[in-house]
Amino acid sequence: MIDTLVLTRRSLRHILRSPDTIVTTAITPVAMLLLFVYVFGGAIDLGGDADQSYVDYLLPGILLITVASGVAYTSYRLFLDLQGGIFERFQSMPITRSAPLWAHVLTSLVANLVALALVVLVALLMGFRSGAGPLAWLGVLGILVLFTLALTWLAVTAGLAAKSADGAGGFAYPLLFLPFLSSAFVPTDGMPGPVRWFAEHQPVTSIVDTLRHLYAEQPLGQDVWTALAWCVGLLVVAHLLAMRTYRRRMSAC
Amino acid sequence: MTTAPAIEIAGLTKSYGDHAVLRGVDLSVPPGSIYALLGSNGAGKTTLIKILSTLLHADDGRASVAGHDVADQPRRVRESISLTGQFAAVDEILTGRENLVLVAQLRHLREPHAIADDLLSRFDLSDAGGRRVATYSGGMRRRLDIAMSLVGDPPVLFLDEPTTGLDPQSRIEVWRTVSELAGRGTTVLLTTQYLEEAEQLADRIAILHDGRIIADGTLADLQALLPPAAVEYVEKRPTLEDIFLTIVGSNS
Numbered sequence: 001m002i003d004t005l006v007l008t009r010r011s012l013r014h015i016l017r018s019p020d021t022i023v024t025t026a027i028t029p030v031a032m033l034l035l036f037v038y039v040f041g042g043a044i045d046l047g048g049d050a051d052q053s054y055v056d057y058l059l060p061g062i063l064l065i066t067v068a069s070g071v072a073y074t075s076y077r078l079f080l081d082l083q084g085g086i087f088e089r090f091q092s093m094p095i096t097r098s099a100p101l102w103a104h105v106l107t108s109l110v111a112n113l114v115a116l117a118l119v120v121l122v123a124l125l126m127g128f129r130s131g132a133g134p135l136a137w138l139g140v141l142g143i144l145v146l147f148t149l150a151l152t153w154l155a156v157t158a159g160l161a162a163k164s165a166d167g168a169g170g171f172a173y174p175l176l177f178l179p180f181l182s183s184a185f186v187p188t189d190g191m192p193g194p195v196r197w198f199a200e201h202q203p204v205t206s207i208v209d210t211l212r213h214l215y216a217e218q219p220l221g222q223d224v225w226t227a228l229a230w231c232v233g234l235l236v237v238a239h240l241l242a243m244r245t246y247r248r249r250m251s252a253c
Numbered sequence: 254m255t256t257a258p259a260i261e262i263a264g265l266t267k268s269y270g271d272h273a274v275l276r277g278v279d280l281s282v283p284p285g286s287i288y289a290l291l292g293s294n295g296a297g298k299t300t301l302i303k304i305l306s307t308l309l310h311a312d313d314g315r316a317s318v319a320g321h322d323v324a325d326q327p328r329r330v331r332e333s334i335s336l337t338g339q340f341a342a343v344d345e346i347l348t349g350r351e352n353l354v355l356v357a358q359l360r361h362l363r364e365p366h367a368i369a370d371d372l373l374s375r376f377d378l379s380d381a382g383g384r385r386v387a388t389y390s391g392g393m394r395r396r397l398d399i400a401m402s403l404v405g406d407p408p409v410l411f412l413d414e415p416t417t418g419l420d421p422q423s424r425i426e427v428w429r430t431v432s433e434l435a436g437r438g439t440t441v442l443l444t445t446q447y448l449e450e451a452e453q454l455a456d457r458i459a460i461l462h463d464g465r466i467i468a469d470g471t472l473a474d475l476q477a478l479l480p481p482a483a484v485e486y487v488e489k490r491p492t493l494e495d496i497f498l499t500i501v502g503s504n505s
Contacts, residue, residue, distance in 0.1 A: 006358045014346045017385075085342030089401070092306040092336040094328055095359050251310060 003095040007103030011077060015111055025070040025115040029062045030122050036185060037126060047187050052216070055128045059120075060211035061184020063144060064204060066119050067112050068176050071151045072169035074108035075159030079168035082160070082249075091250065101156060101246060108152040109145065116144060130215040139214045146231035147207060151175065153238035160245045184208045203230035257320060259284040259409050259440035260305065264314035266464075267300055274300045276464035277314065282442055282457075284408070287435045289455035290444045296461045298444035299339065302413045305442070306336040319409055334409045335402035339417065341394045342401070343386050349373060349397050350382040353404060360405040372400040376430065392423025399430055403439075410434065412443040416450060421494055422501070428453055 015021060033055070036044075041054040081087045081100070090100045120128075132140075154171065162168035179185070181195065182204035188196050199205055206226040213220050260282035267275040274297045282288045292298050303309040305318055307327040316323045319333035336342075344352050350369050357365030373382040376396045386394060395415065402410055415431065416424040431454055434441055445451055451458045452472060459469035468475060491499075 002361070003359055006355065010344065010347065010355055013351070017346055084345075085338040085340040086344055088308060088338050089336060089342035089356075090359070091308055092331060092334065093356075093359055094331040250308075 001096070003099035004102045004106070007090070007099055008106045011103055011107040012110060014077065015107065021073050022111055022115050022118070025073065025111070026066065026118040026122075028069050029066040029119050032065065033058065033062050033119070033123060033126065044186055045190070047189055053127060053129075055123055055126050056130070056216065057212065058185065059123050059128055060208040061179040061182065061204070062119060062123070063116055063211065064147065064179055064184065064207065065176055066115050067144070067148050067151055068172055068178075070112040070115050071108060071148070071155035071175075072172035073111065074104060074152055075155040075162065075168040075171065076165060077107070078104050078156060078159030079162050079165055083165075098243075098246070101242070104156065104159075105149070105152050108155065109148055112148045112152075113145075130217075132215040132217050136214045136217065140211055143207060143211060143214075143227060143231065146228070146235060150231055150234035150238050153235065153242045156242040157238065157245050160242065160249050178202060178204045179208070182208060203227075203234065206230060257284070258282055259286075260288075260316075260318050260442060262301075262305075262314070262316045265301070265304065265311050265316055266313045267297075267304065267309070267311050273464055275304075275311070278461070278464070278466055280459055280466055280469065282440060284440050285435060285438045286456040287431065287441045287443065287454055289451035289458045290442065290461055291446070291448065291451045291458055292444070292461035293446055297464050298461055299413055301461070302336070302411050302442070302444060306334055306411055307331055308336075333407055334411060335404075335407045336411045337398050337402045337413065337415060339413045341391075341398040343394055343398050345387040346385060348383050348385055349378050349389070349393075352386060352397060352401055356401045356404040362405055368404060372403060376400045390423065391419050392426050395419060395423065395427055396430060399427070403434075406439075408438075409440045409442070412441060414444055414446070416445070416447070421497060424450075 036058055037055045041058075044054060046052055046054070046057055078101075081104075087100060091097075154175075158171040159168050182188070182199050182202060184204060188199045188205065191199055206223045207230065209223045210220060210227040212218075213223065258281045260280065262278055262280040265275055265278040266273070278297075278301060290298050290301065300309065304311045305316055305323060307323055307330050310324065318330045321329040321333065323330050344355070347355065350366075350373060353369035353372055354365045357368045362368060370379075370382070373379045376399070378393065378397060378400070381389060381393060386397065389397065399412070399415070402412075412431065416427050419427065428450070431441060431443065435456070443454065455472075457469065457471055458475060459466050460475075461467075468478065
């Protein structure tokens with residue numbers, strides 16, 4: 001536990017010394033936010049929710065994209081540690097075996113939360129408003145934390161398995177596109193049959209809808225359970241996968 | 254002081270698929286000595302070091318370090334050793350001092366900052382201690398690397414090719430550092446592909462070839478394996494290294 005904290009402080013220091021990684025993480029989602037609200041937004045028909053502003057509608061999807069681009073740095077940082085000798089040094093020291101991994105996971109969580117806060121700040125400047133109470137915001141935070149942890153463990157697997165620095169971050173690209181095939185940008189009603197079916201049954205739609213309902217103070221319905229099931233399920237599978245890759249990598253280096 | 258061997262290896266084997274890297278290694282390293290493991294690239298030196306430092310499991314045979322079996326008591330072994338791998342295992346983004354403090358904290362030592370300052374001055378890095386390691390020269394990086402391995406005074410130190418890739422001056426700096434260690438009772442097992450390095454540093458030398466130790470002993474023992482030297486008159490020319498060091502004005 002102490003080992004994990006010591007190592008987390010180390011990688012947080014890395015981020016403090018190159019804060020551009022957090023800014024870069026936030027720039028793509030912010031650019032998308034601007035593009036979709038000010039360029040495409042006027043042409044997008046939200047259907048029944050005509051009184052809802054587009055920035056309010058769009059924000060949850062943008063937040064998920066922020067996390068997806070943020071975790072690419074997690075696998076990149078992990079890859080660099082493995083590449084240099086420092087990981088072997090840690091492994092040859094009397095510390096908790098999984099501490100170096102957990103340190104990267106905690107660092108990822110902190111870095112992503114900061115990037116998320118930046119994006120929310122920009123959204124507020126663009127007119128995003130919510131009257132939701134602390135409990136609803138706590139719900140939003142909780143789901144984002146779960147989602148970040150799930151993607152982080154995927155990032156850990158990618159970083160452990162990568163052969164090059166480019167390969168380490170490459171796994172994030174498909175994740176960046178999933179929100180486009182969901183209710184994040186436009187309602188699914190207007191999509192053709194098979195696309196609509198996919199959009200309504202992939203994790204992003206339920207998570208996006210839940211976040212939207214939480215801060216819009218609407219009834220949550222079934223979505224919240226689907227969203228939680230996806231997040232927790234993904235987290236468990238990603239964690240098992242990462243630990244398996246870790247054990248294999250550590251016995252074969 | 255114990256007289257039991259600091260490192261004891263018997264019948265150690267390791268294969269990667271069909272490729273046998275170690276084919277039965279036997280070696281006994283007395284405490285407080287500098288032992289050089291000499292071998293060409295691919296002879297299995299790094300594999301052996303990784304097994305001894307618990308990073309890799311052997312297929313067969315036994316190895317113990319500081320009295321602890323590497324397979325059965327890996328944690329006890331890790332408490333007794335430090336590994337300086339082939340690539341300087343330092344954190345480039347942190348300063349030299351922060352690197353040392355990090356290791357001291359991971360070893361749960363008291364007063365990590367005092368330990369760091371002490372090692373910085375011992376390794377002539379006090380002035381550079383507050384700078385990021387990315388700005389260090391190759392020799393400084395290696396010295397910091399070795400200093401990090403000395404945090405907590407582990408009785409056994411593994412140095413895997415400590416001078417590969419260093420310029421002649423840095424190499425001499427590292428040599429001086431290593432010979433000082435043995436004076437303090439630390440057991441050092443170092444691997445090298447430079448014959449001169451083994452000759453300069455080691456109390457005993459083992460030659461690893463094709464996965465086996467084919468010769469081991471003191472330099473005199475090894476020399477005795479060859480017929481006695483014939484006396485010849487050879488015009489002594491300075492080596493390029495002598496010239497280089499004279500011209501650049503090395504003070505060593």
